[in-house]
Amino acid sequence: MDHQLAKDLQRGCDALELTLDLRQHALLLDYLGLLAKWNKTYNLTAVRDEAQMVTRHLLDSLVIAPHIRGQRLVDVGTGAGLPGIPMAILYPEREFHLLDSNGKKTRFLFQVKTALRLDNMVVHQARVESFMVVEPFDVVLSRAFAPLQDMVDGCRHLLAPDGRFLAMKGAYPTDELEAVSTHYELKAVYPLTVPGLAEQRHLVEIMLRQVAGQYKAVLNSTRDKAIG
Numbered sequence: 664m665d666h667q668l669a670k671d672l673q674r675g676c677d678a679l680e681l682t683l684d685l686r687q688h689a690l691l692l693d694y695l696g697l698l699a700k701w702n703k704t705y706n707l708t709a710v711r712d713e714a715q716m717v718t719r720h721l722l723d724s725l726v727i728a729p730h731i732r733g734q735r736l737v738d739v740g741t742g743a744g745l746p747g748i749p750m751a752i753l754y755p756e757r758e759f760h761l762l763d764s765n766g767k768k769t770r771f772l773f774q775v776k777t778a779l780r781l782d783n784m785v786v787h788q789a790r791v792e793s794f795m796v797v798e799p800f801d802v803v804l805s806r807a808f809a810p811l812q813d814m815v816d817g818c819r820h821l822l823a824p825d826g827r828f829l830a831m832k833g834a835y836p837t838d839e840l841e842a843v844s845t846h847y848e849l850k851a852v853y854p855l856t857v858p859g860l861a862e863q864r865h866l867v868e869i870m871l872r873q874v875a876g877q878y879k880a881v882l883n884s885t886r887d888k889a890i891g
Contacts, residue, residue, distance in 0.1 A: 668692060668717055671859075675722040678858040683753070690752045690779050691721055697775055698743055705767045707743040718859040724749040724806070726855045727831060727866050733801025737762055739791050739818055740808035744772050746831065747804070751784040760785045762794055791817045799823040806831040811839040811867065815847060822871075830867040840867070848872045 669692060676683055683691070698720070699713050710719050724746030731750060734757055738747030741761040751759040761784060763769055769788040776784050787794060803818045803826065811830055822828065827850065832839075840849060847869045855864035 665692075665713065668695065668713055671714060671717045672721060675717065675858040676725065679722070679726060679728070681725060681728055681753075687752050690781075691749060693779055694744070694748055694752070694775055695721060697771075697778060701771050701774070702743075705771060707768060707771060718857065720745055721749055723857050723860065723864070725753065726857050726864065727829070727853075728753055730829065730853055730866055730868070731757070731802070732827065734758060735798070735800045736760070736802040736804055737800045737821055738804045738806075739814070739821070740805055741772070742768055742806075744775060746806050748772075748775060748781070748784065750804075751781050752779075755783050758783055758785070760787060760800070762787045762789060762791060764788065764790045791821075794821070796821060799826065801826050802829055803827075804829045804831075807833075810842070811836060811869070812842045815843055815869070824871070826870065828867070828869045830869075832865045832867055834863045835865055836867065843869065846872055 669688070672688065672691060695713060695716055698707060698716065702708055702711065708720070710716050727746060728750070731754060736750070736757065737760040739762050741747045741763050744761060747759050747761040761772055763772070766788060769786055772786045775781070776786060800821050801823055803822050805814055808814055809817070814830055815828060818828070835852065848871070850868040850870060853866040853868070855866055857864055
């Protein structure tokens with residue numbers, strides 16, 4: 664184990680106020696090691712330096728941890744497994760499905776799943792528009808996958824009726840939010856600070872507008888009954 668990488672990861676987690684046990688800390692570093700090794704041949708990421716991978720991949724994924732919800736989540740366009748693998752390590756009680764159409768990337772994901780024994784992680788090789796599921800997901804998650812309009816159009820069939828889209832973005836996506844405002848309700852945009860990274864990060868949470876309206880009606884009805 665590279666002790667400096669371990670220190671960098673721990674320092675970043677402390678800054679994010681995330682508490683990892685020894686196994687989780689070791690698994691994240693093992694994943695980083697596999698990513699660096701496979702990247703030499705398969706070109707999985709443009710980031711080559713492992714110290715930069717700690718910041719730009721691990722911490723940049725872990726920063727969304729407080730906003731993870733639901734039991735079944737799908738990471739669409741996961742690439743090298745970001746943020747799906749760090750989230751699967753952090754939340755072993757939740758089920759994470761990692762979806763990508765690129766064969767070399769999904770082969771890497773299978774290797775990570777096997778090597779790290781991540782039983783709560785499921786890998787799928789398919790294009791998102793042709794990926795069909797019997798049980799929809801509580802959350803559709805993405806990291807720089809596509810503009811919001813393309814994401815919701817392509818992934819709507821994957822989302823449970825009361826589910827949420829969580830989209831990781833850089834700068835505040837004003838135009839993208841406006842483009843989906845007719846059919847989707849903005850629940851929150853969380854500004855994120857990644858330790859060691861002087862770049863903007865935001866997490867967008869949206870849900871179907873008609874579902875959001877139905878929830879409000881139910882809540883109002885419940886409140887009125889309680890008052891009456």
